[in-house]
Amino acid sequence: MERTLFDHEHQQFRQAFRKFAEREIVPHHAKWETDGVVPKELWRKAGEAGFLCMEVPTEYGGAGVNDFRYSAVLIEELVRADATGAAFSLHTDIILPYILQYANDEQKKRWLPGMVSGEIITAIAMSEPNTGSDLQGIRTTAVKEDEHYVVNGQKTFISNGLLNDMVIVVAKTDVDAGHEGISLLVVERGMKGYESGRKLEKIGQHAQDTAELFFSDVRVPKANLLGTEGQGFYHLMQQLPQERLTIAVGAVAACERILQMTVDYCKERTAFGRSIGKFQNTRFKLAEMKTETHIARVFVDHCIEAINQDELSVEEAAMAKWWTTELQKRVVDQCLQFFGGYGYMTEYPISKAYLDTRVQTIYGGTTEIMKEIIGRGMGF
Numbered sequence: 001m002e003r004t005l006f007d008h009e010h011q012q013f014r015q016a017f018r019k020f021a022e023r024e025i026v027p028h029h030a031k032w033e034t035d036g037v038v039p040k041e042l043w044r045k046a047g048e049a050g051f052l053c054m055e056v057p058t059e060y061g062g063a064g065v066n067d068f069r070y071s072a073v074l075i076e077e078l079v080r081a082d083a084t085g086a087a088f089s090l091h092t093d094i095i096l097p098y099i100l101q102y103a104n105d106e107q108k109k110r111w112l113p114g115m116v117s118g119e120i121i122t123a124i125a126m127s128e129p130n131t132g133s134d135l136q137g138i139r140t141t142a143v144k145e146d147e148h149y150v151v152n153g154q155k156t157f158i159s160n161g162l163l164n165d166m167v168i169v170v171a172k173t174d175v176d177a178g179h180e181g182i183s184l185l186v187v188e189r190g191m192k193g194y195e196s197g198r199k200l201e202k203i204g205q206h207a208q209d210t211a212e213l214f215f216s217d218v219r220v221p222k223a224n225l226l227g228t229e230g231q232g233f234y235h236l237m238q239q240l241p242q243e244r245l246t247i248a249v250g251a252v253a254a255c256e257r258i259l260q261m262t263v264d265y266c267k268e269r270t271a272f273g274r275s276i277g278k279f280q281n282t283r284f285k286l287a288e289m290k291t292e293t294h295i296a297r298v299f300v301d302h303c304i305e306a307i308n309q310d311e312l313s314v315e316e317a318a319m320a321k322w323w324t325t326e327l328q329k330r331v332v333d334q335c336l337q338f339f340g341g342y343g344y345m346t347e348y349p350i351s352k353a354y355l356d357t358r359v360q361t362i363y364g365g366t367t368e369i370m371k372e373i374i375g376r377g378m379g380f
């Protein structure tokens with residue numbers, strides 16, 4: 001079944017970004033995997049080409065295009081290029097909505113132009129060493145002092161942890177108020193007491209810089225409060241559905257890419273005098289994966305249409321995230337099996353896909369949390 005989600009303009013955008021990726025990302029990505037980070041220059045090139053923060057209004061230097069389908073195209077093309085290092089989607093689809101939704105005019109003028117141009121690289125800091133999904137358990141504090149908040153604490157597993165120029169920090173402005181004491185503060189590179197820690201060594205997605213962040217008596221101006229004090233938890237909950245859809249879009253694209261890679265291999269690889277695709281077990285397994293991937297594709301495309309109409313529910317986003325990422329794990333595991341010993345060799349793309357996939361069911365909310373969200377939505 002042919003996808004009907006995209007218009008001619010989206011296909012033109014796809015071709016433009018595909019050429020950009022083939023020129024600016026693919027030839028260098030192996031080195032970035034070794035380095036553990038992509039160069040800032042890549043972000044500036046992406047911004048100059050118009051591939052960052054397309055939704056930003058023209059008055060702040062953006063294209064003013066409020067259409068998640070462009071984001072979906074970019075995510076799919078990064079998967080196609082096997083480019084896990086450039087966290088453009090984190091910047092555009094996860095961080096940007098907080099600025100658009102909660103920043104005041106002065107803050108937008110200060111941050112949005114740089115986000116569009118790639119001069120300002122962003123991150124968001126939620127997780128801490130002792131808290132993951134339980135945001136109410138965070139220990140990072142922000143205490144008012146004159147015209148500042150004094151921030152103390154530590155964050156971990158932060159994507160763009162090394163590259164970021166500004167980070168949205170989830171902190172407690174009232175330690176006794178539970179989830180109503182959580183606020184969002186924007187900490188900027190160069191503020192005294194704010195430091196990136198070591199680059200964390202991961203089993204996959206090596207080119208995407210992930211680090212610890214440390215805040216020691218960081219004086220953050222009150223002008224950097226994002227949204228309403230004490231409403232940070234609610235601000236986060238309102239934006240998480242798009243983050244989870246973003247992950248789901250990448251998961252389905254990865255399933256499609258991995259499956260096609262495996263089909264091609266099964267046609268070429270021979271055993272007992274014939275291609276391994278001729279064996280019934282192989283065909284049945286491939287048929288199962290193709291069917292499930294197609295079902296996932298239809299549902300995720302439906303979710304993309306829903307978010308464009310501001311109708312994507314929290315429960316639907318959770319369904320999309322947990323189902324597609326768990327499917328991605330099953331697909332890559334079964335496909336690696338068809339590659340046999342070669343699948344265990346790092347020079348084969350399937351092995352990299354296997355390692356890159358594992359985090360998908362963890363970040364953005366674990367599978368277990370997604371099921372809890374869905375269950376609560378059923379009235380339990």
